[in-house]
Amino acid sequence: MTAMTRILIFTLCLLQSFAFADRIKDLSAVQGVRNNQLVGYGLVVGLDGSGDKAPFTNQTFRNMMEQFGITIPEGEDPKLANVAAVSVHATLPPFAKPGQEIDVTVSSIGNSDSLRGGSLLLTPLRGADGKVYAVAQGNMIVGGFGAEGEDGSSIKVNIQSAGRIPNGAIVEREVPTAFSQGDYLTFNLHRPDFTTAKRMQEVINELLGPDAAYAVDAASVRVTAPRDASQRVSFLSVLENLEVTPGEEAAKVIINSRTGTIVVGQHVKIEPVAITHGDLTVTIQNDLEAVQPEGLSAGETVVVPDAEVNAEEEQNPMFLFGPTVTLSDLVDAVNEVGAAPGDLMAILEALKSAGALKAELIVI
CATH class of the missing domain: 3.30.1360 (Gyrase A; domain 2)
Structure with missing residues (x-):
């Protein structure tokens, strides 16, 4: 073996040993360095007749107008067709300093049809301790839109009752760490x-x-x-x-019963076991048959049901899993049998019940 060959082998071994290495910053987080959730309540104005009719919207609007020195007479409905009550939430990143800007998400909490074209008025954002950490205001970006014809037909794309304001909030208080x-x-x-x-x-x-x-x-x-x-x-x-280099995960089989997705971990093994799986299909067909009276007898023509019942059972062969089956062997066996995701779920559950599946079976 030449020196160049030895160097090449050593390099390949070194690359293999670091092939799955991750940085500490990707594997963990520093304790105490974390995000904080903020939430607030405010008004969106400037809507094109798509505001809400909720009573708390009128109350909030009256309180805001009183702060500007305008009093709305009691009992008078302001008919706020262009105003909607909204919740505003944002994530305050760690070490955020006063004066920095963060994104906010605005969502309707009344019966407003659309927030498209609206502007959020000054809204304090509070943390879990009740203190104000940021103040939000600005024009919204709404991804959804809709159109309606005079005959009542309409079309809607995406969600119109929520939107975002990039850099829509200014940090007012720093979170101590x-x-x-x-x-x-x-x-x-x-x-x-x-x-x-x-x-x-x-x-x-x-x-x-x-x-x-x-x-x-x-x-x-x-x-x-x-x-x-x-x-x-x-x-x-x-x-x-x-x-x-992180430690290898324990042997797991993840099943999503809603989507039919099955994920099998690398270290899943199966003990020696024989499996057969088949479906019994029962078909019932109802036909109506007319029965005529015989000869010239005084009778009436009647209609009687004629039912036909058929049963078919798939003749699936039994297949054998040998000892120390690897993930590749399991995939090959499933592909050879042609099991559908629903069938494979049933097989895996039966294997776990029989004690042949050496893995944790998780259904999500």
Whole structure:
């Protein structure tokens, strides 16, 4: 074996070992660095007669007009054909600072037919603690549209009762975080796995030294971090780009009974078992037959039902699964038998009940 051949083999082995490596930033999230949900209630104006007739819309409109010094007489219906009450929600990203802009989604909460062409008036957005963290206002973008003829016929495409305002809210308050506090940073895995947590611990300790990181459990890895905020940012930028080979998933078979989708994991195995699967089809056909009286007898022609019942059963052969069946063998056997998704679901459930399917069967 030449030196070039040895180098090539070593390179291929090295590439294979890192083929499925992921960055720490793709496998986990830093504890405390998270989004926050905001929600508000407001009015959309400027609609083309598609406003709602809800009583709370009139009440909100009256309150708004009073703030501008205009009083609507009691008992008078303002007939708000161009105004709709809406809910406004947004996601406040971590470390968002006052003055930055975020997108908002506006949805009708009354009986408005369409928000197309409307403008959202100033709407405070509150967090779960009741404090205002952003203020939204602006012209909406509605993807749906509709048209209606004079004869009552109509057509609608997509949803007209909801829309978005890009950069429609201005952040007014910063959410405090514990990112720069304490002596540790904790990575929380998106998919808890003991093997992945152990490997992440080993990769970080190879860079920082022994005992710098340790796996708390299957979902968390804690790392000793500098207290200075600027050093902590640089420290984290290095750690989140380290590559870790995640642990392989447990053997699972996922079945979506609504769509007929079946996903079989790589490590699914089947013990030796013989399977046969067939369908019994029963067909009943009803015909009407006229019966005439015999000869010249004084009788009446009557109509009697004539039913024909047929039963057909598919003659599907029995097929054998041998021991240590791999995913490829399972796919080949199913394709050879020609089982439909519904049949395959029944077969997998029967295999699990018989103890031959060495995997977790999950129905979603």
